[in-house]
Each structure stands twice: as C-alpha cells, then as structure tokens.
Amino acid sequence: MALIEISAVSREFPGRGAAAQPVLALDEVDLRVEEGDILGIVGYSGAGKSTLLRLINALDKPTAGTVTVDGREVSSLNERKLLPVRADIGMIFQQFNLLSNRTVWGNVLYPLQVAKVPKAEHQARISELLHFVGLADKAHAYPNELSGGQKQRVGIARALATNPKILLADEPTSALDPQTTDEVLALLRRVNEEFGITIVLITHEMEVVRVLAHNVAVMEKGRIVEQGPVYDLFSNPAHPATKRFVSTLVEEGPPERTRARLRDKHEGRFITLSFRDESVTPSDVFAQFIERGVRFELIHGGIEDVHGRTFGHLTLALTGEDAAVAEAVSAVSAMVETKEVP
Numbered sequence: 001m002a003l004i005e006i007s008a009v010s011r012e013f014p015g016r017g018a019a020a021q022p023v024l025a026l027d028e029v030d031l032r033v034e035e036g037d038i039l040g041i042v043g044y045s046g047a048g049k050s051t052l053l054r055l056i057n058a059l060d061k062p063t064a065g066t067v068t069v070d071g072r073e074v075s076s077l078n079e080r081k082l083l084p085v086r087a088d089i090g091m092i093f094q095q096f097n098l099l100s101n102r103t104v105w106g107n108v109l110y111p112l113q114v115a116k117v118p119k120a121e122h123q124a125r126i127s128e129l130l131h132f133v134g135l136a137d138k139a140h141a142y143p144n145e146l147s148g149g150q151k152q153r154v155g156i157a158r159a160l161a162t163n164p165k166i167l168l169a170d171e172p173t174s175a176l177d178p179q180t181t182d183e184v185l186a187l188l189r190r191v192n193e194e195f196g197i198t199i200v201l202i203t204h205e206m207e208v209v210r211v212l213a214h215n216v217a218v219m220e221k222g223r224i225v226e227q228g229p230v231y232d233l234f235s236n237p238a239h240p241a242t243k244r245f246v247s248t249l250v251e252e253g254p255p256e257r258t259r260a261r262l263r264d265k266h267e268g269r270f271i272t273l274s275f276r277d278e279s280v281t282p283s284d285v286f287a288q289f290i291e292r293g294v295r296f297e298l299i300h301g302g303i304e305d306v307h308g309r310t311f312g313h314l315t316l317a318l319t320g321e322d323a324a325v326a327e328a329v330s331a332v333s334a335m336v337e338t339k340e341v342p
C-alpha cells in the first residue's frame with residue numbers, strides 16, 4: 001500500500017452567500033504517493049490544491065471517498081486518534097507561519113512540547129535540527145531578524161522536529177527570491193534524501209517541480225487531469241493544462257502571436273523539432289542539414305534539463321535548395337518529432 005492513498009475523494013463546500021451554488025473543490029480525486037517520493041501538485045488558483053493538502057493532514061474531511069495515510073484511514077478518525085497521524089506529518093508554508101514572539105530555538109521547541117517529547121531530549125534534538133538547516137548561529141534570533149530564506153529554514157527545522165514521515169509544503173518558495181528559492185529547494189532535497197521523508201509540495205511554479213519533484217500531478221477545477229514522472233509529463237504533456245504549465249519553461253513552438261514577426265525576420269521553411277529522448281541530440285540533427293548543404297537558423301525554443309535528462313523544442317528556419325531541404329526534413333523526421341510551423 002502506498003504511504004498516502006486518496007481514493008475517489010470529493011470535497012464540496014457550501015456556497016458563500018444566500019443563493020450561492022455549492023463549490024466542488026475536489027471532484028473524485030485519486031492519488032497515490034509512494035514512500036520516499038517527492039510529488040509536486042500544480043494548478044492555478046482555485047484548482048483545489050490546498051483543499052487536497054488539508055485532507056492529507058486531516059484538517060478537513062472529504063464529503064466522499066477515503067484518505068489513507070500510512071495505513072490509517074484519516075478521513076474516519078476522531079481528533080484523539082488523529083494526534084499520532086499528525087505527528088507523522090510536518091508542514092511548511094508560503095508565509096512561514098513562525099511564532100514571532102519566540103526565538104528560532106523556541107519555534108523549533110514548540111512541536112516538541114506539543115508532542116510531549118521529554119525535556120531531556122530537547123537540547124540535542126533542536127541543535128541537531130538547527131545544524132541541519134544551517135542556522136546553529138541564529139538560535140537566539142527572533143523571526144523578524146531573519147531573511148525570508150532563513151525563516152523558511154526555521155520552518156523546515158520545526159516541521160522535522162517530531163521525525164515525521166511526510167512533509168507537506170504549501171508554496172514553500174513563492175515568497176522567496178530566485179537564489180533563496182534554489183537554496184531552500186536544495187535543503188528540501190536533502191530532507192528527502194538523507195531522512196527518506198516523503199514530500200508533497202503544492203506550487204504554481206514549474207521550475208520548482210523541475211528542480212525538486214520526482215512525480216507531478218496537474219490539477220484543474222478540482223480534478224487531477226494528468227499525473228506521472230516529471231520527465232514524462234514535461235517532455236510529452238498530454239492535457240492542455242499540463243501543456244500550458246510546461247510552456248512556462250519551454251514552449252512547444254513559437255506561439256501564434258510571434259509568428260508574423262519571425263516571418264518578417266527570417267526566410268525559408270520553419271520547422272519545430274522536439275527532443276524527448278537523449279539518444280538523439282540537437283547536433284545529430286544539425287548534422288543532417290550540414291551534410292545536405294541546408295542552412296539552418298535557430299529562431300525559437302530551448303532545451304531544459306530534468307534531473308540530468310534533457311528535453312525541449314527548437315524551431316529552425318531552413319534555407320537552401322528546395323529538394324535538399326525536403327530531403328533533410330524527411331531524414332530528420334525519422335529521428336525526432338518534426339512539425340512544420342504554419
């Protein structure tokens with residue numbers, strides 16, 4: 001059985017206001033998260049991501065279906081029985097949610113006090129956690145003396161205090177600048193690799209998914225519309241919502257609005273080549289043009305990396321003898337997916 005199993009889960013909220021229709025925030029969602037996974041859940045605002053996260057830590061209950069965490073069906077447990085389940089789940093937030101009147105040390109101490117961990121263990125545990133997140137020298141600082149990245153590190157130390165199996169992360173880097181984002185993502189990767197903690201992270205940033213997640217689920221209007229390994233979804237998205245998200249990293253070809261401008265600037269046939277398999281590289285393809293004396297100019301696209309595996313889309317303008325161009329395009333079509341740009 002997977003560590004987290006969500007089966008046919010729906011969550012309906014009463015509409016706000018007298019005549020309002022009920023809101024179906026989750027609509028028959030199925031999701032399995034294996035132990036040790038890093039799952040990214042992406043979706044636009046209102047897709048149901050936060051609602052799904054709140055069902056996993058049992059802050060809310062589904063109106064239909066079941067949520068099982070580590071073999072326990074949390075959707076049916078009472079508050080007392082939920083305590084040990086919650087101790088197995090740490091959570092970090094976009095706005096960090098630190099206690100402003102407690103020091104860094106006091107913030108990490110808090111969950112230990114709630115979980116009634118013996119006092120004799122506090123000192124060693126907190127210092128170990130602060131070392132792990134690189135904040136041993138800030139133990140006596142208050143949150144308002146810390147940068148955003150440091151606050152999120154405290155959030156991570158606090159979330160790990162009770163040795164959870166699962167870390168839920170709600171937009172953990174959305175309030176951070178790009179460099180700090182990279183540092184926090186690297187720390188989260190260590191949380192997963194060194195402690196084997198399963199991470200479920202919600203985000204609207206595909207870059208975060210690309211860097212951190214192993215698997216991804218795309219949500220739209222309360223449903224999971226596509227899910228799978230990050231490389232597969234990024235290199236070959238099927239659902240329009242997934243395509244839109246992936247295009248924020250690499251576009252599948254020049255969008256219509258830029259085509260007229262590209263035509264003004266470049267001559268020849270435009271073709272888009274999609275690289276989804278490391279066995280064929282752009283230089284293998286370029287060699288086909290060079291061999292036939294076809295000139296090619298890169299006019300749009302890019303190549304991205306997902307955990308060391310590359311994918312991407314390059315649009316080229318091809319000029320030369322019509323017959324040579326046609327022959328090269330046909331040779332290249334046998335190697336990679338090739339589309340003529342209209």
Ligand SMILES: Nc1ncnc2c1ncn2[C@@H]1O[C@H](COP(=O)(O)OP(=O)(O)OP(=O)(O)O)[C@@H](O)[C@H]1O
Pocket residue numbers: 013014015016023024025043044045046047048049050051052
């Ligand atoms: N307590 C509630 N009462 C009524 N409607 C709610 C409640 N919580 C969520 N909703 C509605 O359920 C839908 C899903 O909301 P949810 O917050 O899960 O989306 P989200 O994908 O997390 O969005 P965001 O990225 O903005 O947080 C929205 O239409 C929202 O208005």
